[in-house]
Structures are given as structure tokens and as C-alpha cells.
Amino acid sequence: MTANILVVEDEPAIQELLAFNIAQCGYRAIEAYDADGAWTHINHALPDLILLDWMLPGSSGVELARRLRADQRTRNIPIIMLTARTDERDKILGLESGADDYITKPFSPRELMARIRAVLRRRAPQMSDETVVAGGLELSPAMHRINANGAMIDLGPTEFRLLHFFMTHPERVYSRSQLLDQVWGDHVFVEERTVDVHIRRLRQALEPSSLDRLIQTVRGSGYRFSCN
Amino acid sequence: MTANILVVEDEPAIQELLAFNIAQCGYRAIEAYDADGAWTHINHALPDLILLDWMLPGSSGVELARRLRADQRTRNIPIIMLTARTDERDKILGLESGADDYITKPFSPRELMARIRAVLRRRAPQMSDETVVAGGLELSPAMHRINANGAMIDLGPTEFRLLHFFMTHPERVYSRSQLLDQVWGDHVFVEERTVDVHIRRLRQALEPSSLDRLIQTVRGSGYRFSCN
DNA sequence: CGATGGTATGACAGAATTGTGACAGTAGCA
DNA sequence: TGCTACTGTCACAATTCTGTCATACCATCG
Incomplete structure (x- = not known):
């Protein structure tokens, strides 16, 4: 079961780091650099999990999370929020907006992957499209x-x-x-x-x-x- | 088949409620009122699951969870954390300290039992399934x-x-x-x-x-x- | 051969499990 | 907003399973 993980992150260096770790674990990383790019990908194919940066150019990650939760198709896609700060208020906001988990930069890849696995394990299995x-x-x-x-x-x-x-x-x-x-x-x-x-x-x-x-x-x- | 569930909870009323529901589901509840009592029981016989209150007299539940995760013998025993707060930060802390799941008071007995069953099922896939x-x-x-x-x-x-x-x-x-x-x-x-x-x-x-x-x-x- | 202790069998009532119809709350949709 | 379809739960009916008897059966031994 290779899960598709949409990574919404504007910084290329972090994007690359995440993609590497995700691939290392046997999942597939799909890259997006802002909320609009994320929507494009989501409309094309629903990912199994979204890794979402808090700070994004244009509309923020929290806003994207809210939009995802409002739409019926995307409502059940788990979200993990990424933030550079350890500001406690961010945590509250992130989780209130519908994120399933939360992790602060700098993070250890190992911890991140553990959370990804945990979230994926928790969600209802997706149905394949094959007849x-x-x-x-x-x-x-x-x-x-x-x-x-x-x-x-x-x-x-x-x-x-x-x-x-x-x-x-x-x-x-x-x-x-x-x-x-x-x-x-x-x-x-x-x-x-x-x-x-x-x-x-x-x-x-x-x-x-x-x-x-x-x-x-x-x-x-x-x-x-x-x-x- | 009948799993032993160690309930670490200092409030007798909640302890009793938990014990009742656990017995109702066919599991056996073992009672402990603090971290030390819990250790005594654990040394006597390893439980199949630990229901752990976040707030305990003496050392906290999180600390006990860390200790359980540090010990070779108890490392793989699943833990469900109980907390009175709805503060999401506790959830992060609890999960980081090694809990497998998390539930906030007041909780519905049904939800709690569902989680217990889910955790037990995840940990112990059917044993003698072989033909x-x-x-x-x-x-x-x-x-x-x-x-x-x-x-x-x-x-x-x-x-x-x-x-x-x-x-x-x-x-x-x-x-x-x-x-x-x-x-x-x-x-x-x-x-x-x-x-x-x-x-x-x-x-x-x-x-x-x-x-x-x-x-x-x-x-x-x-x-x-x-x-x- | 009959006595004796153990085993097989059929019946049965109560217990446990599952099937079913109804119903109210909810979510999706126009 | 109102309408429709879907869900989860319940109460009750239908079914199957269980444990226990009473009785029939059988091997063994005096």
C-alpha cells in the first residue's frame, strides 16, 4: 500500500528533505509550493495524507486546512501541520483548524515519519479503483x-x-x-x-x-x- | 482471550466506572491508584494494556509512560492515556511519551471501549490462525x-x-x-x-x-x- | 451370569446469538 | 430552506447453542 503524501511547503530545501524521507519510507511524495498548487494536485488526485506548512505565500496553511475540512471530498484526508516556531498559539490554531497532528521545525525525520505512519494507520483504509x-x-x-x-x-x-x-x-x-x-x-x-x-x-x-x-x-x- | 487491563487512576469513582465497563466487555480490570502501585502490579504480572491517567499523585502519568517505554519488559505494552483536559498540547505530550492512544474526560464508555478493542486488536493479531x-x-x-x-x-x-x-x-x-x-x-x-x-x-x-x-x-x- | 461402574444417546429448557422491522437523527443535495 | 436518502440504535422475534438429565448401552470383573 504506497500512500500518496502531498507536501505543501514553499522552501525548496525542506521540500527536498521531506520528499527524500518520504520516499525512504516507501511512500510517494507529491510536491506543492503554495495553496493554489496544492488545490491543483488535490483536484487531480486525492492524496492519502497532507503535510502542510503553516507559513505559505498567499493564503496560509491554516486557511488551506479550513478549506480542506469544508469540502466533503477532502474532509477525511488527514493533515499534519509543520511550523517553524514553537509558539504555543500556533499549535492550538493548527489543531483547531482541523489538523490531525502537528510538528515543529526543526524536526527529526524519524519523528516525522513515525507520526506519518501513525496517522496513516489510524485512517480508514482507502478503496482502490480496480473492478x-x-x-x-x-x-x-x-x-x-x-x-x-x-x-x-x-x-x-x-x-x-x-x-x-x-x-x-x-x-x-x-x-x-x-x-x-x-x-x-x-x-x-x-x-x-x-x-x-x-x-x-x-x-x-x-x-x-x-x-x-x-x-x-x-x-x-x-x-x-x-x-x- | 480475556485481556488484563491495568487501570492507573487515583479517583475511586472513575476507577470504578472504568472497571465496570472493562468487565462488561469481557476483559479483566486490575486497579492501581498511583505509579508505585502500578509498578507493583506490573512486576507481578504484565498486563495486556494500560489505561493511564495523566494526573497522578506523586509522579505523573507521562512520567510513568516514559518509564514503561524505557523498560525492556514493558516496552511493548500498549498505553491509552486519560486526561481531564481538552488541551491539545497534552495530546502531543502524551503521544510523544509513548502512548498509543489518547482520550479526554469526560469520555463516553462506548468510545473508550472501542479504543481499547482497537488497540488490543492492533497489538495482538490472531494467534493460531494457521490451518x-x-x-x-x-x-x-x-x-x-x-x-x-x-x-x-x-x-x-x-x-x-x-x-x-x-x-x-x-x-x-x-x-x-x-x-x-x-x-x-x-x-x-x-x-x-x-x-x-x-x-x-x-x-x-x-x-x-x-x-x-x-x-x-x-x-x-x-x-x-x-x-x- | 449378574453386578457394577463407566459411556452413549436423545430430549429439553434456558441461555446466547442473530435476524428483522421500525424510528429518529443527520447529511447531502437541489 | 425543505426534501430525500442514509445511518445507527433499539426492541422484539427467530434461531441456534449449551449444559443437564434420565435412560439405554457396554465392558469388565467377581
């Missing part, structure tokens, strides 16, 4: 479409993610809490029984195609998507 | 499935655990009380005869594949799973 085929179903994340033996099936966002997870992890039993972690994200706090309800809704949607038995209950353990 | 093969049977804990010469066998939770134990401990006789300890857990109180009933149910499930003779009765001693 998945399993058990007579064809699911295309890009088009948000499901083809069941020629019939189209419409699902809500949650059921869609749930089915996508099952289709990419077939034949294996997942407990309710594992499903919550994988499909809802491990920072969400909902009742475990909520999973049951969504399983039911998913089965209900698959029923017209007689594919509802693909999702099996394993009493005492959880649920399983089985192609047999 | 076991013995006596013409193939048992996969991950899929919660049993393959008997191509035929799928469905078992209830108890029979599944029983068969899993037998397959991982073949050719040896176990008494009823040993089986109760190993399969049911050594804290439950059930009649020894109950084992007979579950043995029968297991044999019944294996019968269609003519594999019921794998489980042999040793009169006066117990039962044995034999591959011959």
Missing part, C-alpha cells in the same frame, strides 16, 4: 456500480464499502469489530450490532439475484463472504 | 471451516474449538477435566459429563465423512484423537 469480480458479482468502485449476472444493484455507501471489502477478502471470517475497523475505520465508535443491520441490508439488496447466500453467518465469530 | 491438517481433516480457524475429504463440515463454536484442540494435540489421551480446562477455559464450572455430550455431537458431525472414529474413547481415562 473486483467474485462470486458472480462485478463491483466497480470507480463507477460505483455493481453487476450481478447482468442485473444492476444499487447500494448505499456503507453497504457498497462492506461488499467491496468482502469481495476483496473472500472465504475468511471477520468479526464484527474487524469489519468495523476495516469498513467503517477504527476511529469510528458505533455499536457492533450495527454491522448486523448493514449485513441484512446488503443481503436484502443481493436477494433479487439470489446472491444473498454469498454472505454467511458464522455464529459466534462473525460473517464470511464465500463464493462456493 | 491444521490431521487425520484426513483440514481445519482453518481463519475461515472457520473444516474440510473432510472435500466435504465441508459446519460446527458450532464449542465443537469447533474441541476439534481444533484435538487436531493440534493428536494421539494423546485427555481427561474430561483437562478438556474442560483447555477448550472451555479453566474458570468455567460445568459438569464433566458435558464433555461426553460435545464429543458425541462432534462425532455426529464427522460421521457423514466416516471420520467419527478419529475420536476414541479411552475407558476410565478420557478421549483421544488418533489419526491411525
Whole structure:
């Protein structure tokens, strides 16, 4: 899973340092030098994480962070703020504006990478765009479409993610809490029984195609998507 | 399975609330009221998770966290920090000192338990997930499935655990009380005869594949799973 | 051969787990 | 702003699982 990290930083030297460390860790760094450049990149492809400098030419990093939080598409992208000062007020402002974490320059690359990993680990896994085929179903994340033996099936966002997870992890039993972690994200706090309800809704949607038995209950353990 | 959670909290009311919720979730709460008490418990038996209050009499929670991280034995025990303040700076400090997660009072028990589960799950991925093969049977804990010469066998939770134990401990006789300890857990109180009933149910499930003779009765001693 | 102690089996009620329909709050959208 | 669709939760129904008996069965031994 190579995550794309958008680095918004106007100083080339630091930009380069960050890019080097990020690449070292197996992630891909995308460079932006101001808020406008950042938006361009974001509109082109949503990054998995944004490393955002507090001081930017034009509009500040905090402002960009606010804009990111206001937009539905970018709302859930984690942000780590970078600042040159140790000014405490900056920390408060940065975190209030929606940043997930915060680090001051000069920082040790090791600490930064540790935080990046922590933030990435915490976020809900991203769904790839590849079409998945399993058990007579064809699911295309890009088009948000499901083809069941020629019939189209419409699902809500949650059921869609749930089915996508099952289709990419077939034949294996997942407990309710594992499903919550994988499909809802491990920072969400909902009742475990909520999973049951969504399983039911998913089965209900698959029923017209007689594919509802693909999702099996394993009493005492959880649920399983089985192609047999 | 039942994880021990050390709760380091000086306020009895909160201690009790935490203990109640932890017990509710099936974990065991161990109580400590200060850093020294915590060390005593830790030296006695390593907990699976530590719930640590930020404000403690004597040395602070952060200090205890640092000490835990410095010690080889306790380095890998996950820590969740509790704090009364909503000051984001504490969050930074807490995470820097080695905590795995962080929660502010007042917290919802549900959120706290969700985090506990998440942390425990991250740290301890399923242990014996490996497929076991013995006596013409193939048992996969991950899929919660049993393959008997191509035929799928469905078992209830108890029979599944029983068969899993037998397959991982073949050719040896176990008494009823040993089986109760190993399969049911050594804290439950059930009649020894109950084992007979579950043995029968297991044999019944294996019968269609003519594999019921794998489980042999040793009169006066117990039962044995034999591959011959 | 019958007595004896241990084991197998079928039935059953209570416990535990899961399925289901309803509902209110919320978020997205026009 | 109002409308629509989606979510999470609950209460209750339906199902399955468990532990315990009572009884039938069997090996062993006097």
C-alpha cells in the first residue's frame, strides 16, 4: 500500500528533505509550493495524507486546512501541520483548524515519519479503483456500480464499502469489530450490532439475484463472504 | 482471550466506572491508584494494556509512560492515556511519551471501549490462525471451516474449538477435566459429563465423512484423537 | 451370569446469538 | 430552506447453542 503524501511547503530545501524521507519510507511524495498548487494536485488526485506548512505565500496553511475540512471530498484526508516556531498559539490554531497532528521545525525525520505512519494507520483504509469480480458479482468502485449476472444493484455507501471489502477478502471470517475497523475505520465508535443491520441490508439488496447466500453467518465469530 | 487491563487512576469513582465497563466487555480490570502501585502490579504480572491517567499523585502519568517505554519488559505494552483536559498540547505530550492512544474526560464508555478493542486488536493479531491438517481433516480457524475429504463440515463454536484442540494435540489421551480446562477455559464450572455430550455431537458431525472414529474413547481415562 | 461402574444417546429448557422491522437523527443535495 | 436518502440504535422475534438429565448401552470383573 504506497500512500500518496502531498507536501505543501514553499522552501525548496525542506521540500527536498521531506520528499527524500518520504520516499525512504516507501511512500510517494507529491510536491506543492503554495495553496493554489496544492488545490491543483488535490483536484487531480486525492492524496492519502497532507503535510502542510503553516507559513505559505498567499493564503496560509491554516486557511488551506479550513478549506480542506469544508469540502466533503477532502474532509477525511488527514493533515499534519509543520511550523517553524514553537509558539504555543500556533499549535492550538493548527489543531483547531482541523489538523490531525502537528510538528515543529526543526524536526527529526524519524519523528516525522513515525507520526506519518501513525496517522496513516489510524485512517480508514482507502478503496482502490480496480473492478473486483467474485462470486458472480462485478463491483466497480470507480463507477460505483455493481453487476450481478447482468442485473444492476444499487447500494448505499456503507453497504457498497462492506461488499467491496468482502469481495476483496473472500472465504475468511471477520468479526464484527474487524469489519468495523476495516469498513467503517477504527476511529469510528458505533455499536457492533450495527454491522448486523448493514449485513441484512446488503443481503436484502443481493436477494433479487439470489446472491444473498454469498454472505454467511458464522455464529459466534462473525460473517464470511464465500463464493462456493 | 480475556485481556488484563491495568487501570492507573487515583479517583475511586472513575476507577470504578472504568472497571465496570472493562468487565462488561469481557476483559479483566486490575486497579492501581498511583505509579508505585502500578509498578507493583506490573512486576507481578504484565498486563495486556494500560489505561493511564495523566494526573497522578506523586509522579505523573507521562512520567510513568516514559518509564514503561524505557523498560525492556514493558516496552511493548500498549498505553491509552486519560486526561481531564481538552488541551491539545497534552495530546502531543502524551503521544510523544509513548502512548498509543489518547482520550479526554469526560469520555463516553462506548468510545473508550472501542479504543481499547482497537488497540488490543492492533497489538495482538490472531494467534493460531494457521490451518491444521490431521487425520484426513483440514481445519482453518481463519475461515472457520473444516474440510473432510472435500466435504465441508459446519460446527458450532464449542465443537469447533474441541476439534481444533484435538487436531493440534493428536494421539494423546485427555481427561474430561483437562478438556474442560483447555477448550472451555479453566474458570468455567460445568459438569464433566458435558464433555461426553460435545464429543458425541462432534462425532455426529464427522460421521457423514466416516471420520467419527478419529475420536476414541479411552475407558476410565478420557478421549483421544488418533489419526491411525 | 449378574453386578457394577463407566459411556452413549436423545430430549429439553434456558441461555446466547442473530435476524428483522421500525424510528429518529443527520447529511447531502437541489 | 425543505426534501430525500442514509445511518445507527433499539426492541422484539427467530434461531441456534449449551449444559443437564434420565435412560439405554457396554465392558469388565467377581
